[in-house]
Amino acid sequence: xxxxxxxxxxxxxxxxxxxxxxxxxxxxxxxxxxxxxxxxxxxxxxxxxxxxxxxxxxxxxxxxxxxxxxxxxxxxxxxxxxxxxxxxxxxxxxxxxxxxxxxxxxxxxxxxxxxxxxxxxxxxxxxxxxxxxxxxxxxxxxxxxxxxxxxxxxxxxxxxxxxxxxxxxxxxxxxxxxxxxxxxxxxxxxxxxxxxxxxxxxxxxxxxxxxxxxxxxxxxxxxxxxxxxxxxxxxxxxxxxxxxxxxxxxxxxxxxxxxxxxxxxxxxxxxxxxxxxxxxxxxxxxxxxxxxxxxxx
Amino acid sequence: xxxxxxxxxxxxxxxxxxxxxxxxxxxxxxxxxxxxxxxxxxxxxxxxxxxxxxxxxxxxxxxxxxxxxxxxxxxxxxxxxxxxxxxxxxxxxxxxxxxxxxxxxxxxxxxxxxxxxxxxxxxxxxxxxxxxxxxxxxxxxxxxxxxxxxxxxxxxxxxxxxxxxxxxxxxxxxxxxxxxxxxxxxxxxxxxxxxxxxxxxxxxxxxxxxxxxxxxxxxxxxxxxxxxxxxxxxxxxxxxxxxxxxxxxxxxxxxxxxxxxxxxxxxxxxxxxxxxxxxxxxxxxxxxxxxxxxxxxxxxxxxxxxxxxxxxxxxxxxxxxxxxxxxxxxxxxx
Amino acid sequence: xxxxxxxxxxxxxxxxxxxxxxxxxxxxxxxxxxxxxxxxxxxxxxxxxxxxxxxxxxxxxxxxxxxxxxxxxxxxxxxxxxxxxxxxxxxxxxxxxxxxxxxxxxxxxxxxxxxxxxxxxxxxxxxxxxxxxxxxxxxxxxxxxxxxxxxxxxxxxxxxxxxxxxxxxxxxxxxxxxxxxxxxxxxxxxxxxxxxxxxxxxxxxxxxxxxxxxxxxxxxxxxxxxxxxxxxxxxxxxxxxxxxxxxxxxxxxxxxxxxxxxxxxxxxxxxxxxxxxxxxxxxxxxxxxxxxxxxxxxxxxxxxxxxxxxxxxxxxxxxxxxxxxxxxxxxxxx
Numbered sequence: 001x002x003x004x005x006x007x008x009x010x011x012x013x014x015x016x017x018x019x020x021x022x023x024x025x026x027x028x029x030x031x032x033x034x035x036x037x038x039x040x041x042x043x044x045x046x047x048x049x050x051x052x053x054x055x056x057x058x059x060x061x062x063x064x065x066x067x068x069x070x071x072x073x074x075x076x077x078x079x080x081x082x083x084x085x086x087x088x089x090x091x092x093x094x095x096x097x098x099x100x101x102x103x104x105x106x107x108x109x110x111x112x113x114x115x116x117x118x119x120x121x122x123x124x125x126x127x128x129x130x131x132x133x134x135x136x137x138x139x140x141x142x143x144x145x146x147x148x149x150x151x152x153x154x155x156x157x158x159x160x161x162x163x164x165x166x167x168x169x170x171x172x173x174x175x176x177x178x179x180x181x182x183x184x185x186x187x188x189x190x191x192x193x194x195x196x197x198x199x200x201x202x203x204x205x206x207x208x209x210x211x212x213x214x215x216x217x218x219x220x221x222x223x224x225x226x227x228x229x230x231x232x233x234x235x236x237x238x239x240x241x242x243x244x245x246x247x248x249x250x251x252x253x254x255x256x257x258x259x260x261x262x263x264x265x266x267x268x269x270x271x272x273x274x275x276x277x278x279x280x281x282x283x284x285x286x287x288x289x290x291x292x293x294x295x296x297x
Numbered sequence: 298x299x300x301x302x303x304x305x306x307x308x309x310x311x312x313x314x315x316x317x318x319x320x321x322x323x324x325x326x327x328x329x330x331x332x333x334x335x336x337x338x339x340x341x342x343x344x345x346x347x348x349x350x351x352x353x354x355x356x357x358x359x360x361x362x363x364x365x366x367x368x369x370x371x372x373x374x375x376x377x378x379x380x381x382x383x384x385x386x387x388x389x390x391x392x393x394x395x396x397x398x399x400x401x402x403x404x405x406x407x408x409x410x411x412x413x414x415x416x417x418x419x420x421x422x423x424x425x426x427x428x429x430x431x432x433x434x435x436x437x438x439x440x441x442x443x444x445x446x447x448x449x450x451x452x453x454x455x456x457x458x459x460x461x462x463x464x465x466x467x468x469x470x471x472x473x474x475x476x477x478x479x480x481x482x483x484x485x486x487x488x489x490x491x492x493x494x495x496x497x498x499x500x501x502x503x504x505x506x507x508x509x510x511x512x513x514x515x516x517x518x519x520x521x522x523x524x525x526x527x528x529x530x531x532x533x534x535x536x537x538x539x540x541x542x543x544x545x546x547x548x549x550x551x552x553x554x555x556x557x558x559x560x561x562x563x564x565x566x567x568x569x570x571x572x573x574x575x576x577x578x579x580x581x582x583x584x585x586x587x588x589x590x591x592x593x594x595x596x597x598x599x600x601x602x603x604x605x606x607x608x609x610x611x612x613x614x615x616x617x618x619x620x621x622x623x624x625x626x627x628x629x630x631x
Numbered sequence: 632x633x634x635x636x637x638x639x640x641x642x643x644x645x646x647x648x649x650x651x652x653x654x655x656x657x658x659x660x661x662x663x664x665x666x667x668x669x670x671x672x673x674x675x676x677x678x679x680x681x682x683x684x685x686x687x688x689x690x691x692x693x694x695x696x697x698x699x700x701x702x703x704x705x706x707x708x709x710x711x712x713x714x715x716x717x718x719x720x721x722x723x724x725x726x727x728x729x730x731x732x733x734x735x736x737x738x739x740x741x742x743x744x745x746x747x748x749x750x751x752x753x754x755x756x757x758x759x760x761x762x763x764x765x766x767x768x769x770x771x772x773x774x775x776x777x778x779x780x781x782x783x784x785x786x787x788x789x790x791x792x793x794x795x796x797x798x799x800x801x802x803x804x805x806x807x808x809x810x811x812x813x814x815x816x817x818x819x820x821x822x823x824x825x826x827x828x829x830x831x832x833x834x835x836x837x838x839x840x841x842x843x844x845x846x847x848x849x850x851x852x853x854x855x856x857x858x859x860x861x862x863x864x865x866x867x868x869x870x871x872x873x874x875x876x877x878x879x880x881x882x883x884x885x886x887x888x889x890x891x892x893x894x895x896x897x898x899x900x901x902x903x904x905x906x907x908x909x910x911x912x913x914x915x916x917x918x919x920x921x922x923x924x925x926x927x928x929x930x931x932x933x934x935x936x937x938x939x940x941x942x943x944x945x946x947x948x949x950x951x952x953x954x955x956x957x958x959x960x961x962x963x964x965x
Contacts, residue, residue, distance in 0.1 A: 487684035492891035517893030558825035560854035
């Protein structure tokens with residue numbers, strides 16, 4: 001027999017000492033440098049997207065064929081693409097899609113996955129069984145292939161593609177929400193809420209949702225990153241965003257086509273994608289670690 | 298008895314610190330007590346008092362961040378603090394058996410009950426599988442499990458909590474130990490089962506001349522089972538005495554307050570004496586007497602100084618300067 | 632029987648089963664009878680203690696009485712009004728009459744809400760005192776001897792004892808007729824328990840609050856209860872005035888239970904004659920024929936396997952379910 005001693009770094013603080021404020025989770029998050037940097041980047045991205053017309057030095061669609069595939073210069077800080085368009089301006093405008101596209105698919109996933117997950121976690125029974133099987137079926141489909149199939153049926157376009165991805169993401173969100181709800185539903189404070197006369201609706205809004213917020217948010221940030229990459233992939237294949245609009249994915253495709261003439265042309269869009277996905281994931285990690293640490297203390 | 302009168306376990310000035318990124322000193326500080334041969338000693342206190350830390354430290358079962366930074370632990374003459382891994386492994390499960398609180402998580406769910414009991418004998422006494430299993434059957438019988446021959450091959454989850462605890466006890470005594478350390482062995486059990494388990498421990502103690510160190514927070518269990526009591530509070534030993542004098546004439550204000558706060562027959566429907574305040578958290582121990590902020594007899598200058606142990610009566614010790622210098626005399630309420 | 636005012640709570644013939652096994656289609660094939668024909672009654676201003684070990688069904692019985700779980704059979708009345716099978720908005724109204732305090736204060740409070748929110752939520756849900764929730768919170772916290780300033784804190788900042796007080800305050804918010812406390816002190820430290828017991832005592836004595844106190848700890852129940860009902864495997868085996876039951880228990884299980892609870896006084900405890908039960912607690916899914924207790928009963932006779940003993944009055948207000956006690960053979964006297 002082996003003995004393990006579960007040691008916790010100190011019991012709960014005495015009342016009056018170590019006082020935690022109302023937004024203590026946010027405060028702990030702000031103390032993490034990785035979170036601050038990642039969240040800061042995302043905020044920066046939102047600002048750039050919002051102020052794109054003011055920031056972009058050129059019209060993103062303006063073609064100046066004499067200046068094709070030029071490298072960085074003072075007038076074109078990141079160079080030009082194969083049609084002479086300013087890469088920096090295109091990058092800035094495409095930031096809008098970089099935020100919008102994941103938002104569409106994650107919203108679809110939330111609409112489909114969260115209510116089902118809540119219901120399955122709270123009520124269980126046959127609802128749980130049915131939604132569980134449905135989600136298992138969806139999970140067994142390869143995501144991108146499914147999206148391609150939907151696009152083939154509905155026609156290419158960013159919106160269709162992102163809705164398809166949303167359907168693909170829904171099961172994973174459903175699982176997370178269901179699992180978290182199951183755990184919370186077992187807690188004594190839910191039974192207490194029922195005992196004082198709360199309706200199931202109130203219990204879900206007031207007591208369940210805030211307590212599953214953390215795992216939910218973590219999953220959402222992961223999905224945002226995956227959605228962005230999915231959009232980039234689809235646009236790279238020409239099935240996502242359609243010209244004249246462009247996203248980072250389609251910019252990558254253009255750069256890829258001209259890689260022998262301008263090998264570094266993949267860098268702007270590629271870097272933007274990497275940084276954004278990394279930021280989403282880092283924010284998710286930070287939330288997860290902060291909540292886990294607090295639970296253990 | 299012609300046995301030597303040396304205690305089988307002797308702890309002197311034990312101090313345990315938490316080392317690592319957060320350093321906390323004196324989680325257990327200057328703990329001294331003995332477990333004499335064949336007697337049962339209770340280590341009693343509330344959560345945060347350090348009794349489990351102390352018990353675990355005897356067999357050096359603490360995680361690496363908890364270190365013994367001062368003091369001495371001697372088991373039958375062997376220095377446990379500086380002993381090698383090999384020596385320790387030879388002692389654990391052999392001459393010293395251990396019973397933990399929750400049998401469900403302390404027994405290996407993938408091994409049969411018989412194999413777990415036999416394991417100790419095979420490791421310490423070098424018995425063969427067959428010999429050890431035969432002995433396991435015998436032990437199951439001895440701890441009161443019916444159908445021992447069949448139950449030897451049963452898995453822990455097939456047994457009730459009380460039976461699992463009997464299995465743990467069987468494993469602990471498998472190699473005829475001199476000392477059994479039991480950490481809250483009956484806390485998770487129903488009270489009627491608890492009575493059976495205590496009865497079992499008592500009879501085993503008598504038959505085998507076992508010494509028992511019982512860690513508990515239950516005053517009733519102490520009154521029932523133990524010969525000597527060591528009372529701990531916030532990492533300090535505040536009082537040590539044989540069981541009857543401790544209950545009849547407690548010498549430390551904490552012990553007195555604890556006894557007064559427990560419901561007893563004859564005091565039904567009366568207000569109990571509540572100890573104000575809370576147990577101080579590990580990083581915030583007061584200097585000197587750690588019970589001081591909650592003690593109704595506290596006098597600042599005297600109690601903030603380090604409190605040595607006094608012996609107001611032979612065999613009855615307490616760590617309170619005011620009591621030791623006869624400045625304070627406690628009269629038990631009720 | 633003299634006419635008396637209606638009981639604060641009167642439940643008769645409560646029965647509740649839980650499914651244990653289902654077949655492939657989902658039909659239930661095996662059930663556990665958690666509560667089997669239990670009567671509970673509490674007079675206004677009185678306290679009923681419900682005692683039993685694990686598997687006795689006491690927690691389920693308490694939840695049935697609190698209308699948290701729907702009974703399969705039985706009748707429940709509060710203040711003379713039949714409330715059996717009430718649902719929907721009527722049930723919500725009834726909630727304000729029967730409130731429960733749960734066992735584990737560490738999980739009974741929503742960690743994302745302040746203490747103030749916790750104690751006033753019942754008022755919000757029932758639309759009371761909406762104009763002065765802060766004042767209501769302060770009053771409730773003061774009533775349980777907590778500093779009103781704690782209303783702004785979160786549960787994690789409070790100790791176990793404080794949290795349990797918050798739970799009591801929350802249960803009192805709607806001024807219930809009956810307060811049902813399920814093991815209110817089990818999860819707390821020894822020295823904190825006294826505070827909660829005093830609080831409940833004060834509620835009893837100063838406010839005349841009717842209570843049902845569920846516990847496995849006889850000492851706690853004895854401290855507060857006027858009447859005690861002892862449960863074993865889903866049935867009440869003995870019930871009567873608290874003092875009588877403790878002084879002269881009649882049912883063999885009650886005697887075993889009382890004798891198993893160690894008294895925190897070594898001289899008394901070691902002088903007691905113990906009735907130690909033998910045999911394992913039966914499987915609740917497959918209870919013994921006849922009397923549930925006969926497999927462990929020290930005075931069982933063959934007749935016990937044939938008849939299911941009903942509760943019969945042995946003296947006014949004192950009922951026992953045992954064939955041997957009825958006949959008052961010499962062995963049943965203490």
